[in-house]
Amino acid sequence: MTIYGDSLSGNCYKVKLLCSLLQIDYEWIDIDILAGETQTSEFLALNPNAKIPVLVTEDQQVVSESNAILFYLSQQSAFFPAQVYQQTLCLQWMFFEQYSHEPYIAVARFINKYLGKPESRLAEFNAKQEGGNKALSIIETQLQKTNYLLGDSISIADICLFAYTHVADEGGFNLNEYPYILNWIANIKSQKNFVPMTLSM
Template sequence: MYKVYGDYHSGNCYKVKLMLHLLGLESKWVAVDILKGETQTADFLAMNPNGKIPVLQFEDGSCLWESNAILNFLADGSAYLPSEPRLRTQVLQWQFFEQYSHEPYVAVARVIQRFQGMPAARLEEYQVCQVRGHKALKVMEQQLQRTPYLVGEHYSIADIALYAYTHVADEGGFDLTAYPAVRAWLARVAGHPGHVGMLD
């Protein structure tokens, strides 16, 4: 059985929760409170020296961190990670996009608006997040107008990676009205057998 160290409100942690649920794998959730500094304790840093969640711990005590690395590990050999090299590389392409062009803006805007109450000191950063987050959503919209999922016809960990923060983008002030293909994709993902919500 795996242990997952994380926060239910975190999109990065939700990726792991959703993947485990889709695969029907048993796991134990260990709640970690970032605001209380629990990712900076000696015990936690022994698991992940980068001091971030999520962390996937194996039965032998060894650990894997970085949400998309965990997704790739869990999905290996399943229908959620294509074996064909070109398709597998496209999955990675979207995961890199998520970490560099999507999450830093959509997720950060959510933190500033929902969890910090829009402090004046972060207003300029929030406005930058809005511009760059909408740019990322437009990229997704273009792809999803062509294919039902981000990598063609099949649901993959590329979709899981980007669903995590896109489905709560409104909590960061992003209106998805202008993205009909993204909204249809969100509904497809949520309707997939085995789906579990962020706070379920």
Template sequence: MKIYGDRQSGNSYKLLLVTSFLEIPYEWIDIDIRKGETKTDSFLQMNPNGKIPVLIWNDGRILSESNAILNFLAEGSYLIPKDNFERAKMFQWQFFEQYSHEPYIAVARFISHYLGIPEERRAEYESKQVGGHKALQVMETQLTKTMFLVGDFMTTADISLFAYTHVAHEGGFDLSLYPKILDWIKRIQSLDKFKPMNSF
């Protein structure tokens, strides 16, 4: 299979992590967002939404949206709960990631880490801090109760939220305010077959 993505993108890193944890072979194709490579005709034929990552399966079928690809790759593994309610909780956290976490933390990181907080985006950057801290507090509250987000076992929900949370400091978020999140990050980093973002 082929995966189109950016190695510094949290949404792409989700897939790099799951392929490492589950030892799934793949061909990686680098896409540079800042050079407009997601807006080319050839890319838009794969994903009309013009976003990474994109997976092309062995038989030519195409899948987009990072969490959909992540769950597809992890299907049947220890990362997908067999219990219906636990699986629904996994999806709950992934919806939370896309709607209440990523729009704040990932965007703040992009403005700060990649753009250097240009003056014309400073107000946007500052507005993202409030939503980002709210999302981090929700995670912190859960992680005072359980080792991982769904329970005392890892799921794809943890991969989804780890991707941008562990680099939230690059978006101006002080993770020392969230000791349970820091413990959770270390817990994931200590797992067998874990690889950091800059190692792929």
């Protein structure tokens, strides 16, 4: 199995983290987004949408979109719930991440960490703060009730939202305002076989 990704990308880190937690062996191929490596003909043959991560299975099946890859890898594992309602809640959180969380927190982080917060994108960076804090508040409210997003057990919903949430400070968000999120982050980091985002592959 081969994963194409950027080690500092939260979307790619989701996949790397789940593979480590499940002890799935894979080959990692680092892709430099800023150098245009997702625009090569070879990469576009894998994913015409020119985005990472991309998973290529041992039988050469290709899966793109980070949350779809999480779904694929988590089947028949404890990270994907067995009951339909819990499965639905899991997907609900994953859609929330893509539409109400990642567009604010990940983009603010990209502008700040990758681009150095240039003057030309400062207004956009500032505009992302309200939506990002709203998303963090929603997660905080849930974690006041349960240890993990679906209850007492970790799932791919947690992996999905952990990736960018635990580095939200790099996008200008103050995680000290969210004590339940900080506790949740600590719980995930304490999982057996946890790996940090910046671990070299």
